[in-house]
Amino acid sequence: MPFATDFSPERIARFLAAETQRFRQAHPKSAALYAQAQRHLLFGVPMHWMADVPAPVPLFVDRAQGAQLWDVDGHALVDFCLGDTGAMFGHSPEAVTRALAEFAGQGATTMLPSTVALEVGALLEQRFGLPMWQFTATASDANRFVLRWARAITGRPKVVAFNGSYHGTVDDVFVDLAPDGSAITRPSLLGQVHDLAAFTRVVEFNDLPALEAALAPGDVACVITEPVLTNIGMVLPDPGFLQSLRAMTRKHGTLLVIDETHTISCGPGGYTRAFGLDPDILVLGKPIAGGTPGAVYGFTTEVGTRMQKAKQAAAPGHSGIGTTLSAGLLTLRLMRAMLSEVMTDAAYTRMFAISRRVADGLQAAITSRGLAWTVTRIGARCEYQFAPERPRNGSQARAAMHDDLEAALQLALLNRGVLLTPFHNMVLASPAHTEADAQALLGAFADALDALSAA
Structure with a gap:
């Protein structure tokens, strides 16, 4: 045709x-x-x-x-x-413009906690249903850190991503399906020296048998996915696919990460709330700080407890998670304006x-x-x-x-x-x-x- x-x-x-x-x-x-x-x-x-x-x-x-x-x-x-x-x-929503005018003179970044962080955390739980949150500068950072956390708390080396999915500039997900069905590092990547397919399995979206085969060895820390593929051309989930994905990940002890960076366009609580998904971890970036750099990832209390144990058991030093400008005071105030006044x-x-x-x-x-x-x-x-x-x-x-x-x-x-x-x-x-x-x-x-x- x-x-x-x-x-x-x-x-x-x-x-x-x-x-x-x-x-x-x-x-x-x-x-x-x-x-x-x-x-x-x-x-x-x-x-x-x-x-x-x-x-x-x-x-x-x-x-x-x-x-x-x-x-x-x-x-x-x-x-x-x-x-x-x-x-x-929209560009420069009135609430964001007002927050910039009111708070730009009160400091942009301090690398210290603030009361507004608690307010934003509560607004995020109210909207997305997950109780615990961390802040980053971009959704790419959030996805990168989430994959590190997932491996740390499960002790498993592998992740699963879907062919053609979008998760920013995270190395682990730049893995494509070759014509013969094998996983390969994306050829367009510049300066890539590691075989990303060694630790990432890639399957087709909506392919439940392939997903089951990828999870069956029991070495997958998490599945990371958009609820709708958005960057290779929109691909909707088949009826029941995401519910089966959730059941499979639980069966195999694998965490489910939902990346709502684009699908926040599906409703005030993203696709997750609109369609009743139940992820272990959720990532959101791009519009959350009014078009300025800012992103978040939320997770269940059980996952948060495992994160705390993993960090306490690790050797002293940099965890590889977090950047200096994450959770800046001004950024958090812009997030508060977006969540409470704009994303209605x-x-x-x-x-x-x-x-x-x-x-x-x-x-x-x-x-x-x-x-x-x-x-x-x-x-x-x-x-x-x-x-x-x-x-x-x-x-x-x-x-x-x-x-x-x-x-x-x-x-x-x-x-x-x-x-x-x-x-x-x-x-x-x-x-x-x-x-x-x-x-x-x-x-x-x-x-x-x-x-x-x-x-």
């Missing part, structure tokens, strides 16, 4: 060339800054993969507010990327309504043009994928990707005033988005498809 190949490579190339020329003409200041930035910034950007965008040069941003951002060439864009979830509740039930209701409107509109545009693509939505997040059916695992999601077509459509949307998340076709709704913003996206998408067909 045809899907991405509904458009020939030649047609896609012509369309991309036209959109590239359009972007160059409209963004001379971004182009000039990019040339200037080569002097001091690797690849001309402050973080090298900011250059991995479909535009001929990176878009240089001037400012952002709510659901909009403005580039240096004066273009206003409707932002459905939102810093890839970091600004999921009302905010999620609005986000879900906008996301539903967008998902339905995208699917209607696709269907009316006879394209065999699909749209997947969960909570405030949706994505169109170049396949006739929703993928069930990471390999199917990767096979549905079409790099040239994705780049051409993303650039076309950018030229029409709408920003999606680079690297895949994710659309994230915030409380700041309006019906007019949703319509702007749908109009731009329809126009881009028509221009592609005419190329």
